[in-house]
Amino acid sequence: MSLQAGDAFPSGVVFKYIPWTEEANDITACGIPINFDASKEWADKKVVLFSVPGAFTPTCSISHLPGFITSLPALKAKGVQTVAVIASNDPYVMSAWGKANKVTGEEFLFLSDPDAKFSESIGWASGGRTGRYAVIIDHGKVTYAAIETQKGTLEASGAEAVLAHL
Structure with a gap:
């Protein structure tokens, strides 16, 4: 079942990631993947997950x-504390993608949804890959959730759409 505005963010949602560190900022540096308990970490925050x-x-x-x-400054101005991107790629790829885009710190997370487990649980995965969608979570409650229905579009999941729903 897909997430909808008004739903509680599911419990037990755990992603994998490699925390950003200044000493491992080089794109070829590997960190150690750890679990990220999104349900717990985001329970008291305003979060944009795409x-x-x-x-x-x-x-x-x-x-x-x-x-x-x-759009990170505009999102922050609307009270967003964390922006997170997920894909079914492994944590090493997600970490490298963040580094390739010169994103540093812990306010923008690059998370792995292994085997698209979370995305599958909300019905927004296909063939083991995550779909293109966006979710706004405000202190454990989903206030916006939408998936793209056309390949390559950002009408429901892009930064402009998310900003319009904050």
């Missing part, structure tokens, strides 16, 4: 991710 079918893919790298990077 999902892409794959890191380093055309629409994701040319439009989707850059839109959120550019």
